[in-house]
Amino acid sequence: MTASVFIDGEAGTTGLQIRDRLLARGDIRLVQVDPARRKDPEARREAFASADVAILCLPDAAAVEAVALCEGLPTRIIDASTAYRVNPDWAYGFPELSAANRARIVSATRVSNPGCFSTGAIALLAPLVAAGLIDADAALSINAVSGYSGGGKAMIAEFEAGTAGAYFVYGLEHKHKHVPEMMAHTGLTRRPIFIPSVGNYAQGMIVQVPLHLPSGQTAGDLQTALADHYAGGQFVKVVDAASLLPRVNPERLNGTNVMELSVHAGPDGDRVVLLATLDNLGKGASGAAVQNLNLMLGMDEAAGL
Structure with missing residues (x-):
């Protein structure tokens, strides 16, 4: 089976990376718009x-307009923007969240692709909240560092020009x-309190969640869950946390x-730091x-990956 796929916005960082993953595949045919007509609504609807x-x-805003352009068409949509990530009418594109969520993605006509920081935080916290190991109303802080490619064209240009500095914190x-x-x-x-940062490197991310453990709970309980x-x-x-010590490199999973x-447990067993490491342009x-x-x-889940 060969499927046809249109990447609307393929000139951006995310679009280029998706195109590169699909170009060599014999089971995918890429649909493209004449560059001279790429902003023409009629050409895009075609x-x-x-x-x-x-x-x-x-x-x-452009993603919302694109979805409106698709009204009445049988085309299924994956949206990489923030626009629909909390919309209950859209499947949330993190298959590992649950078996039910995976099944919903398989049959969905509308799928919202997760954010990069969100992917790490949700992967760490959702199973632990579901298991009762973290209270839903817990006072949490989430910290993270990412490469500058996640910031879009303007930020990429700033770092490549050498004017952005070595590192900065934002979201304050x-x-x-x-x-x-x-x-x-x-x-x-x-x-939660979420304060991310950006380092002077292209891609790669670590999301950190520090926790004080209640009496009777251990790091092993969290690891097992x-x-x-x-x-x-x-x-x-x-x-295993020990396999990552003494330093965890945010770039180590790049390209995957x-x-x-x-x-990561403290020496007294009363606290941990949870880490999620990923390529912000990959997972x-x-x-x-x-x-x-x-x-x-309905293709091999790992195809092109």
Whole structure:
């Protein structure tokens, strides 16, 4: 079977990475718009109509407009923007969240691709909240560092020009757009403090969640719950913390669709730091979109990854 796929916004970082993953595949035919007509709504609607699946790599407002353009068409959509990530009418594109969520992606006509920071935070927290090991109303902080490729063209240009500095922290207004998504798909009822940062390297990400453990709970309990939840998965792996010491490199999974989770216990056994390491352009964006595409088309989930 050959499926036709239209990447709307293929010139951006996420779109280019998706295209590169699909170009060499014999089971995918890419639909393209004449560059001179790429902003022509009629040309784009024609492209949508000729595609089995469209992948939107656009800013939020443009993604909403693209979805409207598809009204009345049988085209299935994967949206990589923030626009629909908490919309209950859209399947959330993190297959590992649950068996039910995976099944919903398989049959969905509308799938919202997760955010990069959200992918790490949700992977760590959702199974632990579901298992009762973290209270839904717990006061949590989530910290993270990413390569600059996740910041879009303007940020990439700033770093490549050497004007951005070595590292910066942002989101200090406590309004980061990934937080509603984190809450919606972890079961958290209390807004976590999320303060991310960007380093002077292209791609790769670590998400950190520090926790004080209640009496009677151990790091092993958390490790076991995560390992049980992701047992047998191709792309989310729970690894031994000791194998990562003394330093964890955010770039170590670059070029893959793999995310590794680890539980790092303090010496007194009363606290841990949970880590999720991933490629922000892999499992955090383009790789996840291709994984969802494969599931929607009934193809090998790992094809192109």
